[in-house]
Amino acid sequence: MILPAISSGGRAAQARLNAEKAAEHPQPQATAETDLDDSGTAGVLQRFVQISDEMSAALAQFRGRRQFELKSDTLTDNFERVLDDDTVPKVRQILSLARLGDKPISWLLQMARKLFADDSDLALVLRELLRRKKLEKSTRQRLETLLQTVVAQASPKRMNAGINAALKARMFGASMAVRAALLRETYRDFLESDEGPVSCYQDWIALYGPLQRTNVLAFIEAALLTDISAQDPSCSRAEFGQLLARLNDLKRLRSADGLFIGGLLGDELICRHNPDESDWLVFLFGLLTWPDELDQLLLGVLGERVLLSLHRERSTLLQTVRRFSLQLPLQLFADEEAPLRLARQFSLLADVAYTHECIEQRRLGGCS
Incomplete structure (x- = not known):
């Protein structure tokens, strides 16, 4: 038969019982050597009882401390969705305030909102308190009324x-x-x-x-x-x-953003004139929102520096920007006709750039 395990407290009790029996019913002493053995055994037994008592006390203290730590951890975990700072101390303050039965609910609500300004946070805290805490009846009733008031006054959409x-x-x-x-x-x-x-x-x-x-x-x-x-x-x-x-539209814009900005900033000539991602983002949003203002948008992103460059270089810049601009999804523009108007503006600018490039090349050696 398998004997059940004996706890440290049980071993201590058994040791005390054995010691008491030994004291009440001493065995006959045959020799001096037997006396020494009995004396040594009694000392060991007494020491074992003392150690067992100390172990039991230490174990009880450890268990109490561990239970307190677990409760604190659980309390923190239960408020993970509360995004306010110093949640647990504020929760304890709400509990203390709720116990003040002579104060009206309006006062309690005012004080609670000073601790948790966001309705979602406050509702989460109150629900968790009502679910977890062992509360006095009057305190529970006040917290329930407080929660009902918060929910009634809040926007359901924003709270949820x-x-x-x-x-x-x-x-x-x-x-x-x-x-x-x-x-x-x-x-x-x-x-x-x-x-x-x-x-x-x-x-x-x-x-x-x-x-x-x-x-x-x-x-x-x-x-x-x-x-x-x-x-x-x-x-x-x-x-x-x-x-x-709407989310799909935003994801479409994200993809277009990556291709447009990544393509432009991957071009050496573009980066030589403006490598700033933020400026090209402004240009992108301008194209999508005000496609008829291409001249001003180009001036804003490339600045007057482009006016000092060779016309051949300007033509290359314009062709690169045009290529990536006309690849933008139709759905992102302000209206369906916007890409066509944008393409016409790029064509006009390209004609002007080509004319100036030809004039420049004639000076340098000819243009067909």
Whole structure:
């Protein structure tokens, strides 16, 4: 038969019992050598009892400390979607305030919003407290009323969007070295906006810088897909359908951006005149938004420096810019006729450039 394992506390109790029995019923002492053996055994037994007691106390202390650490870790994990700073201390403050039964709910709401200004954060905190904490009845009732008030006063779309996008905002915020709360707000703005892809792109560049534009779009896509599959999505199916269409337009712009900017900055002559990516982004957005202002757009991106170059070089520059400009997707332009008007303007400029190039070559040796 397999004997059950005995805990350290059980071993200590058994040792005490053996010691007491030995004291109550001493064995006959046959010789002096036997006396010495019995004395040594009793000492060892007493030491074992002492060690067992110390081990039991240490084990109990360790278990208590570990349980406290686990509770703290769990508390932190439960608030991962809360993007406010110093969440756990603020949660404890809300609990303390909720226990003040003589204060009205309006006062409690005001104090809670000073701690968590964002409705999504505050709702998450209150729901977690009501789900996890063992609360007094009066405190629980006050927290429930507070949560109902927050939900009633908040925009359902913004609240649910903030909750559903929070983890993606935290993840992308860490990789992009930007505040997660700012990314969350950008996602909410995307849901509520009806702007086209170019305007969205420009807003993101103004807010996060040109180097982050593709990362912001990746976040928006991840947040939108998470929101769609959430238990409480922020939008209806019809609204999500429109948002997915807008997302596809933005992804089309991202691809066009990569081909256009990458192609131009991969050209040695272009880079000799202007290697700045931001300037070429401004030119790209200008083409898509104001395609009839090609002259001014070219002057803005190439500046007066191009006027000092040879006409042959100007013609080559113009042909390179024309090639990449006319490859831009039709759907990105302000209207369907814009690419045709743009092509005509490039043709006129090319004719002028060719004429000047011929004049220049005649001076240098002839032009057919």
